Amino acid sequence: MKAIITVIGKDKKGIIAFVANACSRYGANILDISQTVLREYFSMIMLVDMSDVTSVGFREFSDALKQEGEAHHVDIRVMHEDIFNAMHRI
Amino acid sequence: MLNTGDILQTVRMIREENLDIRTVTMGISLFDCISDDPMRLEAKIYDKITRSAKNLVSVCEDLERTYGIPIVNKRISVTPISYLGTTLPPENYVRLALTLERAAAALGVNFIGGFSAHVQKGMILGAQNLMEAIPEALATTEHVCSSINVATTKAGINMDAVAKMGEVVMQTARRTAERDSIGCAKLVVFANIPEDNPFMAGAVHGIGESDTVINVGVSGPGVVAAAIREVGDCDFSTLADTVKKVAFKITRVGQLIAYEASRRLGVPYGIVDLSLAPTPAAGDSVAEILENMGLARTGTHGTTAALALLNDAVKKGGVMASSHVGGLSGAFIPVSEDRGMIDAVRAGTLCLDKLEAMTAVCSVGLDMIAIPGDVEPETVSAIIADEISIGVINNKTTAVRVIPVIGKGVGETVEFGGLLGYAPIMPVHRESAVSFIRRGGRIPAPIHSLRN
Numbered sequence: 001m002k003a004i005i006t007v008i009g010k011d012k013k014g015i016i017a018f019v020a021n022a023c024s025r026y027g028a029n030i031l032d033i034s035q036t037v038l039r040e041y042f043s044m045i046m047l048v049d050m051s052d053v054t055s056v057g058f059r060e061f062s063d064a065l066k067q068e069g070e071a072h073h074v075d076i077r078v079m080h081e082d083i084f085n086a087m088h089r090i
Numbered sequence: 091m092l093n094t095g096d097i098l099q100t101v102r103m104i105r106e107e108n109l110d111i112r113t114v115t116m117g118i119s120l121f122d123c124i125s126d127d128p129m130r131l132e133a134k135i136y137d138k139i140t141r142s143a144k145n146l147v148s149v150c151e152d153l154e155r156t157y158g159i160p161i162v163n164k165r166i167s168v169t170p171i172s173y174l175g176t177t178l179p180p181e182n183y184v185r186l187a188l189t190l191e192r193a194a195a196a197l198g199v200n201f202i203g204g205f206s207a208h209v210q211k212g213m214i215l216g217a218q219n220l221m222e223a224i225p226e227a228l229a230t231t232e233h234v235c236s237s238i239n240v241a242t243t244k245a246g247i248n249m250d251a252v253a254k255m256g257e258v259v260m261q262t263a264r265r266t267a268e269r270d271s272i273g274c275a276k277l278v279v280f281a282n283i284p285e286d287n288p289f290m291a292g293a294v295h296g297i298g299e300s301d302t303v304i305n306v307g308v309s310g311p312g313v314v315a316a317a318i319r320e321v322g323d324c325d326f327s328t329l330a331d332t333v334k335k336v337a338f339k340i341t342r343v344g345q346l347i348a349y350e351a352s353r354r355l356g357v358p359y360g361i362v363d364l365s366l367a368p369t370p371a372a373g374d375s376v377a378e379i380l381e382n383m384g385l386a387r388t389g390t391h392g393t394t395a396a397l398a399l400l401n402d403a404v405k406k407g408g409v410m411a412s413s414h415v416g417g418l419s420g421a422f423i424p425v426s427e428d429r430g431m432i433d434a435v436r437a438g439t440l441c442l443d444k445l446e447a448m449t450a451v452c453s454v455g456l457d458m459i460a461i462p463g464d465v466e467p468e469t470v471s472a473i474i475a476d477e478i479s480i481g482v483i484n485n486k487t488t489a490v491r492v493i494p495v496i497g498k499g500v501g502e503t504v505e506f507g508g509l510l511g512y513a514p515i516m517p518v519h520r521e522s523a524v525s526f527i528r529r530g531g532r533i534p535a536p537i538h539s540l541r542n
Contacts, residue, residue, distance in 0.1 A: 004097055045094050087100055
């Protein structure tokens with residue numbers, strides 16, 4: 001199963017590093033990354049494969065990243081890719 | 091990979107525009123609980139509900155986390171209770187309401203609907219006794235919702251039931267007077283009640299439904315309002331197309347959640363209800379949509395046309411996005427639950443008569459409207475009769491959920507809290523309709539009900 005991680009917040013150094021680190025810790029494999037900075041606003045979209053995330057469930061993984069995001073003052077959401085497929089593909 | 095613009099649009103809808111799933115409602119048939127022993131009936135109802143829905147809340151919470159979209163309410167609807175205890179006296183119906191309350195509390199759901207009766211043509215003893223029990227039932231429970239269907243296009247209007255419900259609404263207001271008559275916020279009178287509606291206070295599990303079912307109600311006024319703001323100064327065709335596209339996307343999320351909830355719970359999927367349901371939160375208002383279309387204030391001339399366009403476009407966009415559509419499906423205009431509506435009432439632009447006109451072109455009726463607590467029961471009945479007539483003649487669902495706030499008058503504000511919001515008390519006409527309401531009997535079904 002694949003998930004989309006979105007990170008939105010004020011730009012600063014090391015955001016991708018800590019998100020990638022967290023993914024690696026839980027076993028999520030990063031398949032694609034796209035990042036933009038508009039003015040001071042940072043947004044990153046990461047496609048990850050969740051099939052090797054076995055130590056915790058999706059919910060715990062999502063909660064853990066959200067909490068790490070809060071610690072770094074950015075908004076992190078982990079969402080199953082199907083919600084985007086449902087909304088934007090017929 | 092998906093288009094990044096699409097991904098960020100979805101995230102923005104959820105983060106900033108209050109996109110959510112308003113409710114996942116599990117319908118549960120209670121027919122297999124029927125027993126001639128009242129205690130056994132209560133025990134079986136409690137067991138059936140708590141057994142059938144034991145995983146409802148946890149599955150919904152998992153879905154929220156997996157898909158990153160809030161599911162605001164988890165609810166249960168049951169077989170109209172009047173069918174279950176037809177020979178029971180009113181006090182036993184109150185006990186059945188308390189049974190529903192206990193089951194709702196045990197499961198942690200937000201509401202349980204189905205303390206209901208269908209009396210469009212006549213009243214069986216069970217329906218009469220349930221209606222007698224409503225004021226006490228709603229005063230002694232928190233989560234139980236009650237609905238009475240007093241008319242259908244096929245049967246006409248049971249004016250005896252309309253007269254009775256005026257009294258029941260007033261008694262419910264008085265029984266909950268110390269809490270701003272909040273009991274009336276859980277009581278709704280219908281014409282053409284749908285049997286698969288996931289929204290409260292009118293959710294019931296219809297008698298033609300399967301043993302259990304999952305129905306989902308979507309939301310998203312903020313998303314539509316933002317899309318209209320973004321498209322700016324365009325003509326009506328473009329405006330309608332914009333609403334349709336957004337409604338499609340909103341409904342696809344509802345369909346996804348309905349399908350997944352159904353799969354994980356092992357319960358058949360029923361319908362997605364395509365309603366635009368506002369909340370009192372800023373930016374989650376149907377009135378704001380109308381105002382973004384170009385009205386200085388909701389309630390002014392042009393409001394009915396704007397709402398008609400919105401309602402139609404929501405359905406056209408939504409119906410393509412879901413395999414089964416049902417429930418109420420349309421834009422809701424509950425006054426106390428919509429900040430823009432509240433502001434329009436305060437500004438004096440939006441009045442009861444205009445709201446009634448608006449309900450002719452949208453879902454669902456005169457909803458969450460606070461009126462003075464010193465009105466006559468017959469006035470409440472007359473308000474119900476007017477609104478129900480619109481539904482009967484136009485082959486649509488209409489409903490009335492008014493709250494006569496005991497001890498308060500026009501200009502004062504009442505606070506219900508949570509999703510139920512707050513409302514300025516609106517004036518009603520004081521000229522009597524007593525002689526009209528007291529005629530008794532039925533208003534015949536309209537000629538166009540004869541369609542065979």
